[in-house]
Amino acid sequence: MDWGMKNRLSRIIKPKDKRTVMLAVDHGYFMGPTHGLENFEIVNKILPYADALMLTRGALRNYIKPETDVPIVLRVSGGTSIIGKELLREGIITSIKDAIRLNVCGLAFSIMVGSEFERDTLLGLSKIIDFGEEYGIPVVAVTAVGKEMARDARYLSLASRMAAELGAHMVKTYYCEKDFERVVETCPVPIVMAGGKKIPEKDALEMTYNAIQAGAAGVDMGRNIFQSENPVAMIQAVKAIVHKNFSVNEAYELFQKIKNKE
Numbered sequence: 264m265d266w267g268m269k270n271r272l273s274r275i276i277k278p279k280d281k282r283t284v285m286l287a288v289d290h291g292y293f294m295g296p297t298h299g300l301e302n303f304e305i306v307n308k309i310l311p312y313a314d315a316l317m318l319t320r321g322a323l324r325n326y327i328k329p330e331t332d333v334p335i336v337l338r339v340s341g342g343t344s345i346i347g348k349e350l351l352r353e354g355i356i357t358s359i360k361d362a363i364r365l366n367v368c369g370l371a372f373s374i375m376v377g378s379e380f381e382r383d384t385l386l387g388l389s390k391i392i393d394f395g396e397e398y399g400i401p402v403v404a405v406t407a408v409g410k411e412m413a414r415d416a417r418y419l420s421l422a423s424r425m426a427a428e429l430g431a432h433m434v435k436t437y438y439c440e441k442d443f444e445r446v447v448e449t450c451p452v453p454i455v456m457a458g459g460k461k462i463p464e465k466d467a468l469e470m471t472y473n474a475i476q477a478g479a480a481g482v483d484m485g486r487n488i489f490q491s492e493n494p495v496a497m498i499q500a501v502k503a504i505v506h507k508n509f510s511v512n513e514a515y516e517l518f519q520k521i522k523n524k525e
């Protein structure tokens with residue numbers, strides 16, 4: 264691996280413990296003004312606590328100050344919407360030149376394994392990985408799950424391993440209660456857990472704890488942080504599990520302590 268690739272990866276996954284808390288705020292690319300992301304006021308409050316920020320080029324240019332010293336992981340797949348007929352048919356939406364212009368540390372691309380459009384998305388991912396290899400920019404493959412698609416270890420390990428075999432440098436995948444270790448163990452590149460729909464804070468902390476125990480390198484979490492009743496407290500609680508090995512109860516106590524202080 265070349266120096267540039269290693270350097271960018273080490274800005275995303277912290278070398279001291281090989282873990283990361285990525286903040287995912289890319290939802291607008293297919294969901295429009297998602298609750299909590301209406302104007303990025305919340306994002307700018309929690310940004311100082313994030314190890315990396317995942318978003319689109321439009322959100323980056325419009326809402327984030329260029330002086331920000333948080334590594335950017337740029338979403339480069341999209342082209343379909345939550346109300347359209349072909350939500351899972353994502354393609355490449357950003358050129359590598361624009362990603363370089365934005366000085367990003369990583370590229371993120373969703374794959375829809377098992378869907379009607381899996382081939383389009385897998386070929387799109389491969390193209391982005393070729394660009395990434397050419398310019399030293401790591402690629403995070405996102406194993407998206409459609410309404411009708413499975414969310415068990417069998418499916419998630421299939422999609423994650425395929426992404427790594429196609430050359431992805433990191434994989435973002437969903438958590439499953441049974442055998443998540445298998446998903447992590449059979450994927451040769453770091454796995455970060457996606458948060459999914461908003462659930463109670465303690466449950467999200469428990470899911471984070473379980474994923475880390477199973478070997479995940481961290482999280483790439485969105486709604487369970489920015490839609491929390493206190494996003495600043497929530498990101499710090501998640502961070503405490505990921506980087507300080509807090510238990511669920513310790514992290515939840517921290518969440519409440521910070522929340523009550525504000």
Ligand code: 5RP
Pocket residue numbers: 287288289290373405406407408457458459460483484485486487
């Ligand atoms: C879709 C995505 C989302 O855009 C987002 O990053 C998901 O984050 P969360 O589920 O934690 O809100 O990756 O596949």
